[in-house]
Amino acid sequence: MLRSDQIMGTVEMVQKENLDVRTVTMGINLLDCRAGTVKKTCKGVEKKINHYANNFVQKCDEIALKYGIPVVNKRISVTPAAMVGAGFEASDFVLLAKSLDKAAAKAGIDILGGFTAHVEKGMTKSDKAFINAIPEALKTTKRLCSSINIASSQKGINMDAVAMMGETIKNLAIETAESGGFGAAKFVVFCNQPGDNPFMAGAIHGVEEADVVLNVGVSGPGVIARSLRKIIKKKGRENLKLDDIAEEIKQITFRVTRCGELIGRQVSKELEVEFGVVDLSLAPTPKIGDSVGEILQILGVDDVGAPGSTAIVAMLNDAVKKGGIFASKAVGGLSGAFIPVMEDAVLADAVGKGALSLEKLEAMTCVCSVGLDMVPIPGDVSAATISAIIADEMAIGMVNNKTTAVRLIPVPGKKAGEIVSFGGLFGESPIMEVRNVNKSDRFVAWGGRIPAPIHSFKN
Amino acid sequence: MSKQLVISVMSKDRPGIIADIATVIFELGGDLADLNQSVLGGYFSMILIVEFDDGITPEDLLAGFSHIQSETKIEANIKVMEDSLETEKNKLPLETYIVTAQGENRKGLVKIMGDFFYSKHINVLDLVTTRDADLYTMIFQIDLSHISSLKDLRQEFELLADKENMELVLQHNDIFMATNEVGTQLMSSIEN
Missing domain, CATH: 3.30.70.260 (ACT domain)
Structure with a gap:
């Protein structure tokens, strides 16, 4: 048996620090569901998802009971739907969306990701039809999440797609105005979108993946926050340096990752499905004590957004990667710290105080995963301005060879400072001010592509 | 032919107990299979599984332990194992x-x-x-x-x-x- 202190340390982590497995996501390849008609393709999609996922939730719950570790979310990701339905009209893609939604409901899944297209270099006619279908698809479904990859370090930024994204986000918000523009919260724009990310809204089952794969997202930031509080209390702040803090984060991440991998591999074994990766990302929830922002406060900034915030996020992100990468046989996905404004109560609070601005948030995204996530903005911000914000964020990802993403919610009829609430895991926040609106229209109007950076040419 | 003995030893803790016990076992031709030792409240305790030639008896071991020169007495209990130790069972x-x-x-x-x-x-x-x-x-x-x-x-x-x-x-x-x-x-x- 292990030493008593090791056992009690683990018990404390599980019981008092609320260790959990944040998500187990089943990725399913749907390319073999393509058939001669839209109807047959939709039927094939439903059949395949139901075949693999019919006891997925039950198995996750059984393993959670066996190990005494909750599996908080059980999700499904699928092959980018634009590929599954290549050649479809916009209305056909809406039918495909409904089939995906139906299959998710039957499997007992709350969110399914993969209503996605990859257009970083160019768009086909079908891709354009797909993008045009997104507002209607997300309005008429409950569980579907959508994403578009419009940039990559290898191919550059597709500025025609960037322009379409601003319009799409505006339309999504307007189509779902009665729920505060919630449709936009289920849509994310990517640079370097990974094919094995288990976290929503950007989860997809990449075409490079095996037929069916399980990916796991580890426990949230709460475990790290409580562990840091404990070590600071035990050793005294005056006796610790930031490298000690980084070491503590590494060690906790190691333990958290091992736990996630254990559970994921067990579910995978039970379902006879290949295990994919562990995503090390710290994904906050609106729940008190489950915040990345809280870690920043513990480490010394009174409000998120104050000078020093970017440096802390950089250290946190790095320590999480270093701790997790040795703990798992296969690390992938996004693997870093998320800073989604609405989903993190401390970040939302900082927006309310005026401490966290969009510009500072953008700076922080240079050193963490993923990007401008769950940011509510005034409903009257123009599509072109939204596109320009997206272009900036894509450039960060493209040049730094990392994933960046944008999930902006232009809340219809609301101004900066007003509160928007989606409830549950989507959280609430004051609406963030967007400065310099309507000053980027000429830039967005260029279209074409921003070429890939010179350091991407490595062949 | 050989047999396995399970030996339980207790003594007030001091340096050299393991050396003393291992010497007795070695001199009787024993081959140590498994061992678990701990010290609790100043008392040393150890349980061992040792393989001996058939000719060696528990009494031979007890005699060996009793000849250990020390101020602290070593108490031992010895049983012949009914089933041989199998790695799988461990x-x-x-x-x-x-x-x-x-x-x-x-x-x-x-x-x-x-x-x-x-x-x-x-x-x-x-x-x-x-x-x-x-x-x-x-x-x-x-x-x-x-x-x-x-x-x-x-x-x-x-x-x-x-x-x-x-x-x-x-x-x-x-x-x-x-x-x-x-x-x-x-x-x-x-x-x-």
Whole structure:
């Protein structure tokens, strides 16, 4: 048996620090569901998802009971739907969306990701039809999440797609105005979108993946926050340096990752499905004590957004990667710290105080995963301005060879400072001010592509 | 032909006990198979499994131990093993769990837990207890291979915890291995 202190340390982590497995996501390849008609393709999609996922939730719950570790979310990701339905009209893609939604409901899944297209270099006619279908698809479904990859370090930024994204986000918000523009919260724009990310809204089952794969997202930031509080209390702040803090984060991440991998591999074994990766990302929830922002406060900034915030996020992100990468046989996905404004109560609070601005948030995204996530903005911000914000964020990802993403919610009829609430895991926040609106229209109007950076040419 | 003896040794702790005992075993031609040793409250205790030629008897060993020159007496118990030691038997069962039980120190806490496990026919594989001021901590490693409903057992643990005013936590052994160990034993239940 292990030493008593090791056992009690683990018990404390599980019981008092609320260790959990944040998500187990089943990725399913749907390319073999393509058939001669839209109807047959939709039927094939439903059949395949139901075949693999019919006891997925039950198995996750059984393993959670066996190990005494909750599996908080059980999700499904699928092959980018634009590929599954290549050649479809916009209305056909809406039918495909409904089939995906139906299959998710039957499997007992709350969110399914993969209503996605990859257009970083160019768009086909079908891709354009797909993008045009997104507002209607997300309005008429409950569980579907959508994403578009419009940039990559290898191919550059597709500025025609960037322009379409601003319009799409505006339309999504307007189509779902009665729920505060919630449709936009289920849509994310990517640079370097990974094919094995288990976290929503950007989860997809990449075409490079095996037929069916399980990916796991580890426990949230709460475990790290409580562990840091404990070590600071035990050793005294005056006796610790930031490298000690980084070491503590590494060690906790190691333990958290091992736990996630254990559970994921067990579910995978039970379902006879290949295990994919562990995503090390710290994904906050609106729940008190489950915040990345809280870690920043513990480490010394009174409000998120104050000078020093970017440096802390950089250290946190790095320590999480270093701790997790040795703990798992296969690390992938996004693997870093998320800073989604609405989903993190401390970040939302900082927006309310005026401490966290969009510009500072953008700076922080240079050193963490993923990007401008769950940011509510005034409903009257123009599509072109939204596109320009997206272009900036894509450039960060493209040049730094990392994933960046944008999930902006232009809340219809609301101004900066007003509160928007989606409830549950989507959280609430004051609406963030967007400065310099309507000053980027000429830039967005260029279209074409921003070429890939010179350091991407490595062949 | 050979046989295996299980030897239990206890003495007040001092430097050199292991050397003394190992010397007696070596001189009688013994081959050590397995050993577990600990010191508790200043007392040394050790349990060993040793393979000897058939001609060696427990009395030969006891005589050897009695000739050890020391101020502290070495007490020993020796039995001939009925089944030979098999490596497979040393492996933990797949459904090995750890129960941690903490409560304000009082008489009978170990008995409460022991009775509970006995009533469920649960075998305790290992047990460590510590007392820190008024807090008594027990850590049981148990085999739940024959338990049909883990859900029911967890509920019974909750009832016991409420009744006895203790904090009881039941976790699979693999969780502790995964979060504390880097090595081959990790995820044994998956690899098996």
